Structure formats: structure tokens, C-alpha cells
Amino acid sequence: MHSEVISWFLVFARAGALMMVFPLFSAQNVPVRLRVGLAAVTALVAAPLLPLSQVPNASFWGLIQLLFTEASIGCLIGFVCRLIFFTIDLAGGMIATEIGLMLSTNFNPLTSGALPIPGLILFWLSMMLLLSLNLHHWIIAGFQQSYVLLPPGGAHLTEALASEVVTRTGRIFPLALQMTAPVMGVSFVISLIFSVLSRAVPQMNVFTESFPVRSMAGLAVFGFTCHLMAQHIENSLRAIPEDIVRIAHLLSSAPSP
Numbered sequence: 001m002h003s004e005v006i007s008w009f010l011v012f013a014r015a016g017a018l019m020m021v022f023p024l025f026s027a028q029n030v031p032v033r034l035r036v037g038l039a040a041v042t043a044l045v046a047a048p049l050l051p052l053s054q055v056p057n058a059s060f061w062g063l064i065q066l067l068f069t070e071a072s073i074g075c076l077i078g079f080v081c082r083l084i085f086f087t088i089d090l091a092g093g094m095i096a097t098e099i100g101l102m103l104s105t106n107f108n109p110l111t112s113g114a115l116p117i118p119g120l121i122l123f124w125l126s127m128m129l130l131l132s133l134n135l136h137h138w139i140i141a142g143f144q145q146s147y148v149l150l151p152p153g154g155a156h157l158t159e160a161l162a163s164e165v166v167t168r169t170g171r172i173f174p175l176a177l178q179m180t181a182p183v184m185g186v187s188f189v190i191s192l193i194f195s196v197l198s199r200a201v202p203q204m205n206v207f208t209e210s211f212p213v214r215s216m217a218g219l220a221v222f223g224f225t226c227h228l229m230a231q232h233i234e235n236s237l238r239a240i241p242e243d244i245v246r247i248a249h250l251l252s253s254a255p256s257p
Helices: 002-021 032-049 060-099 117-132 135-149 159-170 172-200 206-224 226-238 240-252
Strands: 105-107 114-116
Touching: 002 032, 002 060, 002 135, 032 135, 060 114, 060 117, 060 135, 060 159, 060 172, 060 206, 060 226, 060 240, 114 117, 117 135, 117 226, 135 226, 135 240, 159 172, 159 240, 172 206, 172 226, 206 226, 226 240
Parallel strands: none
Antiparallel strands: 105 114
């Protein structure tokens, strides 16, 4: 019974930290009690599947250290899972800048701050894809699989782990650029055309005349290419369970001497 309670607390610490960082549960409008309850239910389901041989016998302070370690693991896994949403925020800002909608913002439920309208559309699109594709179930499955590779108390910080996190963080801008390339391309063509017209008609106010054309063309291209952006978002979301397992594998690797 003692080992079962300890295993539940360890799983609860990792699951609670993951839900504290993962966007679906870390939004400001999600009650803290709901997050704690979901983490408790997840631990209640996952803890019996954890072999008792993996539950370390530790003193009180050793148990506190284990809880802190498990919470840190959950935060790291949640951060890696959240990178796609950083990409969405960046892509939304780039689109809003190109089509002149930076001043038109709305409430972002993830950060409780202002977010441009294109970014908010992409955010809710990613949330709908996450739930409609049942990827939240696969994320729970990946979380459970992480205990196969990374039992409680078996985490190690390695150079390979740091390199992996830095590499994944560096992919944010290229992926956002791929998502926004059609809108940026149309905006560049419009700027080029009006630059040529300004040479032919020097009296023309290029900024004033090009703004409505840039906005209308950008919104049209954004609407027509939403399915392409959804495909990029879907591919990244489908990789989240594998990312959880990958991070657990790197954490379980012993550091090189």
C-alpha cells in the first residue's frame, strides 16, 4: 500500500506539471481544480500500470526530491509539446503584419494576452484538430509509454537532450515561414507592383493605395490556404506522442563520462 501511494504521487507530479504547461489545459480560462482533477485521474489510471519494482524506496527528503524531479520532467515534456503553439503564434503574427491586421487583436485564452486575429484563428484550428483527431488520447498513451523508458528517479540531463531541445526550438521559425509563405508571397508581389506604379505615377500615395489591395488579397490567400496550414499543424500535432517518448528516452540515457 505504501508503494502504491508513492507511485500515485510520482505519476501525479509528472502529469500535473504536463497539464500545467500543455496548451489544452494551461489556458487561463481552465479552472485550476479541473487541471488538478484531471492530473489526479490520469495518475489513478496510470499508476497501477507502473511496476512496483520501479517505485524507489526513499526517505522523506528523497521523496521530495523525486517529486521535484518528476514535476520537472512533466514541465519539459509539456514545453516540447507546446512548441507547435509557439509556431502558430509566430505564424499568426507574421500573417497579421503582412495584411495589416496587427491592430486588430483579440483575447488569447492561452496567455490571457492580445493575439492578432489570424493567430487566434490558427489557435482554435489547432485545438479542433487536436480533439477531433483524438490526439489527446494518444498523448495520454505517450505519457504512459514514457514510464517504460523513464521510471521515476531515472532522469539524467545529457548533452543530447539539450541539443534536441535547442534543435526543436530552432524549427519554430522555418515551420512558421512555410505556413505563411503564400501570404508573404502575395504581399511581396503587391508591393512590387505598386512600387513600379509609383515610378510611373509619382503623385500616387503607394502606402494608402496598396493597403486595401494588400488586405483583401492577403485575406483571400489566407482563406484559400487554411487547409495547407491545417496540414502542417496536423503533422506537428500527430508527432507529439512520439516527441514525448523521444524526450523520455533522452532523459533515461546515462550521461557520458
